[in-house]
Amino acid sequence: MREKDDNIAEWKSKVVADYVKLLREYPIVGALNLENLPTKQMQSMRASLRESAVIKMSKRRLMRIAIEQVKAEKPGIEKIEQYMLGMPALLFTRESPFALYKTLQKKKSPAPAKAGQTAPKDIIIPKGPTPFAPGPIIGELGQLKIKAGIEGGKVAIKEDCLLVKQGEKISEKQASMLTRLGIEPMEIGLDLVAAYENGTIYTREILGVDETIYIRNMQIAAQNSLAVAMHIGYASRDTIRMLISTAHKKAKSLALGREILTSETLGLLLSKAEAQMLGLRSTAGI
Numbered sequence: 001m002r003e004k005d006d007n008i009a010e011w012k013s014k015v016v017a018d019y020v021k022l023l024r025e026y027p028i029v030g031a032l033n034l035e036n037l038p039t040k041q042m043q044s045m046r047a048s049l050r051e052s053a054v055i056k057m058s059k060r061r062l063m064r065i066a067i068e069q070v071k072a073e074k075p076g077i078e079k080i081e082q083y084m085l086g087m088p089a090l091l092f093t094r095e096s097p098f099a100l101y102k103t104l105q106k107k108k109s110p111a112p113a114k115a116g117q118t119a120p121k122d123i124i125i126p127k128g129p130t131p132f133a134p135g136p137i138i139g140e141l142g143q144l145k146i147k148a149g150i151e152g153g154k155v156a157i158k159e160d161c162l163l164v165k166q167g168e169k170i171s172e173k174q175a176s177m178l179t180r181l182g183i184e185p186m187e188i189g190l191d192l193v194a195a196y197e198n199g200t201i202y203t204r205e206i207l208g209v210d211e212t213i214y215i216r217n218m219q220i221a222a223q224n225s226l227a228v229a230m231h232i233g234y235a236s237r238d239t240i241r242m243l244i245s246t247a248h249k250k251a252k253s254l255a256l257g258r259e260i261l262t263s264e265t266l267g268l269l270l271s272k273a274e275a276q277m278l279g280l281r282s283t284a285g286i
Contacts, residue, residue: 015058019066019090022054023074026092027198030100033191035086036117045107045190053100055190057089076199083194083203086118097195101207108189112179115172123164123178123185129156130181144177 023029034042034057046055064081071078084090093100113123125146130137132155141148147158163178164170164185170178178185194203229239230246255265256272 012062015062016066016069019056019058019063020069022056022090022092023066023070023077026054026094028093028095028097028100028195029074029077029080030091030093030097030195031080031083031085031193032089032091033086033193034089035191036114036186037087037188037190041188045104048107052095053091053093055089055091057087060084060088063088063090074196074199076201077196079201080194080196083201085193086191091190091192097192097197097202098207101192101195101204104190104192105208108187110184111186111188112184113170113175113186115170115175117170117175117186119164119166119168119170119185120187120191121166121185122162123170123174123183125157125161125163125181125183127157127160129154132180140173140177144173146177 030053032055037045049055063084067078067081080090091100113119129151130148133153134150134155137155138148138150141155141157144161144163146161146163148155149158150156163174192204192207194201195207196202226238228234229236230242233243235243252264254260255262256268259269261269
């Protein structure tokens with residue numbers, strides 16, 4: 001019996017040692033949730049990432065022990081533990097976590113919901129027609145707080161309905177209705193919950209930021225910053241030419257208004273005086 005216990009302890013120690021080695025070797029560590037991922041898809045995903053990443057799954061407790069052993073070398077790595085959700089695994093890579101997240105998202109495929117599964121995002125029943133003929137289906141939709149009516153001889157959803165919130169369990173009735181409506185809210189693929197890099201934890205909300213929107217927001221921020229700098233007269237490499245140009249125009253306008261003679265106002269002031277003189281002569285009939 002003692003020999004068996006020693007073998008178990010030796011196995012656990014080896015697993016922890018493997019995790020410690022990977023944590024030290026790779027700069028980027030991702031927390032995966034493999035819940036609801038079929039074995040076949042898991043093997044396929046692991047094979048497709050073989051050149052760029054290592055995926056290792058074990059008991060959550062053993063992963064935490066390994067993380068505890070390297071946290072002095074990798075500041076902040078212990079924060080990844082709160083993102084080890086569902087059926088956790090750790091992913092080790094040298095690729096940008098943003099590029100990796102996008103790669104994993106592209107490899108995902110939609111799947112129907114099953115009772116007991118956790119909603120990966122808000123599941124919304126969209127407004128619009130359904131293929132159902134009038135009948136008990138209206139009552140079934142009503143039980144799920146989905147407002148429905150009859151349009152063109154078919155049942156129609158009257159307004160968008162939030163059926164299941166992100167993180168909530170999907171009930172048997174909800175799963176059945178989603179399947180009947182042809183809605184596949186689940187995703188089959190590796191779920192990267194968060195990633196660690198150089199002391200920073202990037203959650204899926206950050207990793208999944210749309211680059212186009214991000215660039216547009218940066219451009220708007222730059223334009224607004226420039227407008228503020230110009231308004232308060234803050235001189236910088238980007239504003240100095242425009243500030244000098246604006247100051248020059250205002251000074252010239254002030255000089256013309258006060259009839260101050262300068263090399264730039266002399267010709268304009270003489271033209272103004274001549275026009276006034278001609279106007280006066282015309283009025284006087286001279």
